[in-house]
Amino acid sequence: MLVILVYQIAMVYAFSLLHEAIPGAVIFEKTWVLLVLTQFLICAMPVVVVLIIRRKSAEPLRLYRPHKLGAVNFVLLLAITVCVYPISIFISYVMLYITPNTVAGMITGMNSESSLFLTFLSVAMIPAVFEETLFRGYLFAQYDSVSLKKAVVLNGVFFGLFHLNLHQLPYAFVLGVVFALLVYYSRSLSASILIHFLLNAVSVMVSFAAAKNLGEAGMTETDAAEIFSLGTFVILAGIAVIAAVGLILLMRVFIKHNRNRSAVRATAVSTHDKLEDANAATIGTDGPGRPFGMLFWIIILVYSAYMIYAGLSG
Numbered sequence: 001m002l003v004i005l006v007y008q009i010a011m012v013y014a015f016s017l018l019h020e021a022i023p024g025a026v027i028f029e030k031t032w033v034l035l036v037l038t039q040f041l042i043c044a045m046p047v048v049v050v051l052i053i054r055r056k057s058a059e060p061l062r063l064y065r066p067h068k069l070g071a072v073n074f075v076l077l078l079a080i081t082v083c084v085y086p087i088s089i090f091i092s093y094v095m096l097y098i099t100p101n102t103v104a105g106m107i108t109g110m111n112s113e114s115s116l117f118l119t120f121l122s123v124a125m126i127p128a129v130f131e132e133t134l135f136r137g138y139l140f141a142q143y144d145s146v147s148l149k150k151a152v153v154l155n156g157v158f159f160g161l162f163h164l165n166l167h168q169l170p171y172a173f174v175l176g177v178v179f180a181l182l183v184y185y186s187r188s189l190s191a192s193i194l195i196h197f198l199l200n201a202v203s204v205m206v207s208f209a210a211a212k213n214l215g216e217a218g219m220t221e222t223d224a225a226e227i228f229s230l231g232t233f234v235i236l237a238g239i240a241v242i243a244a245v246g247l248i249l250l251m252r253v254f255i256k257h258n259r260n261r262s263a264v265r266a267t268a269v270s271t272h273d274k275l276e277d278a279n280a281a282t283i284g285t286d287g288p289g290r291p292f293g294m295l296f297w298i299i300i301l302v303y304s305a306y307m308i309y310a311g312l313s314g
Contacts, residue, residue, distance in 0.1 A: 040130065
């Protein structure tokens with residue numbers, strides 16, 4: 001994860017320098033082009049490199065792979081998406097107290113500069129596949145010697161920090177935890193890809209409708225302050241609480257359903273066979289069994305320092 005941290009920040013800095021050197025380049029004129037390129041370089045490229053390096057290794061590479069979910073899982077994931085969305089909206093609304101929602105403004109701006117299809121492609125489809133391949137397909141599969149709780153928390157923390165955006169950090173953490181649990185119990189990367197895509201797609205549609213009906217190019221800090229009210233907060237909080245209860249119940253059903261499935265997934269590699277054992281032998285030791293050691297805090301500090309720097313300079 002530390003290698004990916006350094007690589008990600010280096011790529012962001014490289015794009016910043018490139019923008020200063022050739023500000024009129026097409027990748028900076030079209031936001032969707034820049035998003036697709038950064039998704040490939042930051043999310044897909046590390047996994048591709050690992051696959052190339054490990055292709056001749058005697059030790060099999062631990063991965064969660066996509067496979068068919070089945071009709072019941074598909075319906076459950078749709079219902080889970082309905083519950084997760086208002087929770088993320090409420091967290092995002094609360095974060096307006098601290099920092100503006102620049103992502104909403106970016107999506108709205110993309111709708112005005114490119115077609116809805118290109119916005120869907122760059123904001124919903126590609127991030128769902130590339131980010132899930134990196135975080136749930138590869139990184140989550142490497143924590144095979146710690147408890148499930150620690151594995152999903154780590155995955156959520158790194159997923160939140162990965163966005164390098166203070167506004168997105170809290171709800172991205174929650175989504176990372178939910179996505180990891182869905183992948184773990186279904187043994188399929190398809191579960192997180194589907195719900196990730198649906199959440200991003202809804203955000204695109206909401207932004208597109210807002211831009212069309214209100215004629216606004218994006219959300220500013222002034223706009224956020226004007227729409228913030230105690231009444232709206234209470235309503236969103238109430239909906240979020242109901243959604244959270246629904247999410248817990250649906251997750252229980254999802255877990256029970258997938259535990260009862262008798263078919264063995266040949267395409268999935270079980271990497272957490274002993275994760276539910278609270279007395280895992282490697283917990284508390286150096287290396288993978290000690291996820292909250294010095295390396296973890298170094299990653300947290302570097303990411304936090306970068307987000308603070310980006311926020312002050314932006």
